Amino acid sequence: MTKPVRVRFAPSPTGYPHVGNIRTALFNWLFARRYGGSFIVRIEDTDVTRKVEGAEKGILDALRWLALDWDEGPDVGGDYGPYYQSQRLKLYKDAAEKLIAQGDAYYCYCSPERLEEMRAEQVKRKQPPGYDRRCRDLTPEERAEKEAEGIVPVVRFKIPLEGQTRFKDLIYGDVVFENSTLDDFVLLKSDGYPTYHLANVVDDHAMEISHVIRAEEWISSTPRHLLLYQVLGLEPPQFIHHPMILGPDRAKLGKRHGAVSILDYREQGYLPQAMFNFLALIGWSLDDKTEIIPRQVLVDNFSLERIGKTGAIFNREKLEWMNGVYIRSLTPDEFFEAVQPYLMNDIAAGEALIGSEDYVRRILPLVQERAKTLLEVVELTKFFFVDELDYDASMLVGKNMDAQSTVNALKAAQQKLKPMTAFDADSLEAVLRPLAPELGLKTGQLFSVLRVAVTGQTAAPPLFETMAVLGRERSLKRIAAALSKL
């Protein structure tokens, strides 16, 4: 019997939900769903000084936005809780004490100042920085002395001086570290909180995590974790490290590269299903050609083996394209639902939406295939919602035309439109298309004059559909306004 798959996403609430972290969550979630396992969220709030108010909410919001539902964790609970490390302090303390008792850890009384000086000196002498183990073999008398001084110690791990630690990463293969290159890292801080290393090992075991899927930046920490499992007498989980997401300069994606919070992308009008698809495709591929992959197909086909080994630059242009593909695939109702919050954020569009949902619903199909993001829809539809168009009169004059012929064209169009009974796209086309030759103009010339008059733009949705949605009254009003500009 093989152990059930249990994976975890363990964010620390110190900031916004980083694109890279969320992708790690996505891989974990995909793996859990693919193999019928459990996806667990554990909040690693062990750094009191870096804790940011609202960070946890942002991270959980991001998971919810992408519908990465968790089986155990905040809100939902579970049999292995609590799921906040700040509520499991006793566990870490017990583990640290056990290690001290068996001689695998020790109290260290070195001050932060001394450590800093030591490191500076090491760097100066071009030696590898690391704790010099001054407190490793303190006598009971020396310890008592330090205690008497009132120094609150940290607990450090006693790294074996010799030998090597190796593991088989499911993606990177065999990785070997010489123990001599590892230093006696801190297990328990002086404030009683554990460091990541201790808390992680204790909890991953306590929560029966079967696979640790995390970013490549953790690969160098893995031997420490393995050594901890060893002295604690615990069986370690499988380790899987995946490549990181890079900025355009190939450095770890960070704030200076622009939007790195996944929530920023939601704000900018990206669809969660597009983001989901896009994130999955950074460092993972289904085959040699499939790009658009529905969620369920992703779940059914995800595999760790197909994750590559090289860091990938976050390609915004491709994300935009993909978002456009997903936007176009929406039904009219879905598109309306998706776009609604963005329209509501705009004054004119919001008013229109409240005034007449039907009007908005007739507008949307005209821009759906033109929008790359939902936010862009607001811009593309703006001219439908304002009373007066703001554009320069010179835009009205068509190619190879002058002011006079433009005026003539607008007036002729007015005459044709006024008596129309039906004002649908087909009728409009039937009336306006023959008008161009009558005026000695090419259709393109006439239509472009009308387009600017009616939309205030040279690029817009198809003219007749646009006029039909605007309606006779509004269309004629805009043509009159155009004439008064000339």
Place this chain on the structure above:
RNA sequence: GGCGCAUUCGUCUAGGGGUUUAGGACACCUCCCUCUCAAGGAGGAGAUCACCGGUUCGAAUCCGGUAUGCGCUACCA
């Protein structure tokens, strides 16, 4: 500096000894469609598979070295 990992078109990638004149996607260019813009269709350009050496009848694919990049090197995660 030490340790670790990586290296296929600008970018994301397929490919894991012969089927490869290295395939796909984004971006770019041309043409078609067309009332503009999109979308769509058809093409194009773009990679001496980081470099050097080895193994082999044969290497992008296996091995070694070099270079470069990135990560870690905290009482951060």
